[in-house]
Amino acid sequence: MADRIAVGLIGCGFFAQNHLHAWTDLAPEGADLVAVCDIDAARAQAAAEKFAVPHWYTDAETMFRERGLGLVDIATQMRTHLPLVEMAIRHRVPAIVQKPFGRNIAEVRRMVDASKEAGVFLAVHENFRFQRPLLKIAEIIRTGAIGMPSWARIGFRTGYDVYTGQPYLAKEERFVLIDLGVHVLDVARVFMGEVAHLTAELQKRNPRVAGEDTATMLLRHASGAVSVVECTYESRRLPDSFPETLVEIEGDEGAIVSRIGSKIEVTSNGRMQVFDADPPVLPWAERPWHVAQESVLETCRHMVEALRAGRPAATSAEDNLRTFALVEAAYEASGKVRPEV
Numbered sequence: 022m023a024d025r026i027a028v029g030l031i032g033c034g035f036f037a038q039n040h041l042h043a044w045t046d047l048a049p050e051g052a053d054l055v056a057v058c059d060i061d062a063a064r065a066q067a068a069a070e071k072f073a074v075p076h077w078y079t080d081a082e083t084m085f086r087e088r089g090l091g092l093v094d095i096a097t098q099m100r101t102h103l104p105l106v107e108m109a110i111r112h113r114v115p116a117i118v119q120k121p122f123g124r125n126i127a128e129v130r131r132m133v134d135a136s137k138e139a140g141v142f143l144a145v146h147e148n149f150r151f152q153r154p155l156l157k158i159a160e161i162i163r164t165g166a167i168g169m170p171s172w173a174r175i176g177f178r179t180g181y182d183v184y185t186g187q188p189y190l191a192k193e194e195r196f197v198l199i200d201l202g203v204h205v206l207d208v209a210r211v212f213m214g215e216v217a218h219l220t221a222e223l224q225k226r227n228p229r230v231a232g233e234d235t236a237t238m239l240l241r242h243a244s245g246a247v248s249v250v251e252c253t254y255e256s257r258r259l260p261d262s263f264p265e266t267l268v269e270i271e272g273d274e275g276a277i278v279s280r281i282g283s284k285i286e287v288t289s290n291g292r293m294q295v296f297d298a299d300p301p302v303l304p305w306a307e308r309p310w311h312v313a314q315e316s317v318l319e320t321c322r323h324m325v326e327a328l329r330a331g332r333p334a335a336t337s338a339e340d341n342l343r344t345f346a347l348v349e350a351a352y353e354a355s356g357k358v359r360p361e362v
């Protein structure tokens with residue numbers, strides 16, 4: 022098939038395992054994972070062997086030179102995103118990069134500008150908005166069932182031990198807001214529209230981590246709607262909702278409330294209906310991660326479709342700059358306003 026896309030994956034660490042499965046699943050749709058790369062040779066080789074990928078590399082530059090890629094998927098940590106994205110652009114290879122897009126807004130702007138100037142497809146693997154329950158909520162809003170959304174609470178609160186799989190998180194000076202807040206703020210944009218202003222309070226409730234582990238934000242959207250957007254890795258409530266984002270949205274004709282287990286209660290014109298939006302547990306997935314895992318497949322699928330159609334991804338570099346700007350604004354706003362007596 023002439024329109025097959027040769028995909029290369031950079032980074033074969035913790036989360037990339039989901040990308041490896043997703044790209045394998047997308048082979049029937051014309052995406053061929055032809056090469057993987059990790060500076061850790063054992064990881065690159067293990068990924069290539071497990072997923073029957075024909076080539077593995079420890080140097081991304083060599084992979085770009087030798088493989089004639091049609092798409093590169095960058096699943097390394099944020100500190101490497103800028104150099105790897107610039108490398109992809111130099112080679113004129115369309116690129117997807119994991120969140121957080123960069124370490125700060127200056128890096129993000131630089132990548133957005135570079136991709137625009139070169140006319141190279143660049144998108145962020147911002148997968149939360151592709152999670153099945155969140156897609157369902159967006160669809161319900163679009164139908165007008167709750168009228169015009171005017172208030173929301175969007176939260177990701179968990180005590181799940183994220184530090185075992187991702188030990189580096191405990192050392193990040195900018196932690197939960199850039200790691201997790203970036204997802205929930207993106208969801209807030211999708212459901213409630215662009216943000217006119219925001220304020221935030223950050224807390225470090227776990228003394229063993231370097232950065233903030235809890236963020237509570239108050240947003241005013243351009244439409245006039247208000248939302249409370251929260252995230253924490255330090256919640257001790259049971260049942261734990263990991264890895265679900267729970268949402269409450271009120272409009273002038275109804276409301277949407279999501280519950281643990283991807284149950285969505287929709288009230289429209291005084292009648293309440295419950296939808297089950299739990300995604301299938303893919304053969305390679307496991308509970309409770311399955312909600313996130315299926316969204317990785319959907320995100321990669323969306324990227325392939327957008328690339329083929331010659332249009333930007335929904336989570337294009339430019340779109341994600343808007344989400345990233347909210348993260349920066351929340352860091353900036355934290356603790357700024359004091360009561361005057």
Ligand SMILES: NC(=O)c1ccc[n+]([C@@H]2O[C@H](COP(=O)([O-])OP(=O)(O)OC[C@H]3O[C@@H](n4cnc5c(N)ncnc54)[C@H](O)[C@@H]3O)[C@@H](O)[C@H]2O)c1
Pocket residue numbers: 031032033034035036037058059060061064079081096097098099101119120121146147148186187200313
């Ligand atoms: N979207 C989500 O739901 C989600 C969930 C978890 C992690 N993530 C993101 O995924 C990214 C990776 O996180 P992780 O926990 O898998 O990290 P990780 O450290 O486990 O994996 C990163 C891998 O990249 C490799 N690497 C680093 N620099 C490289 C380079 N220049 N060339 C090739 N390989 C290189 C490392 O050796 C490592 O194997 C982060 O940006 C993280 O925020 C996203």
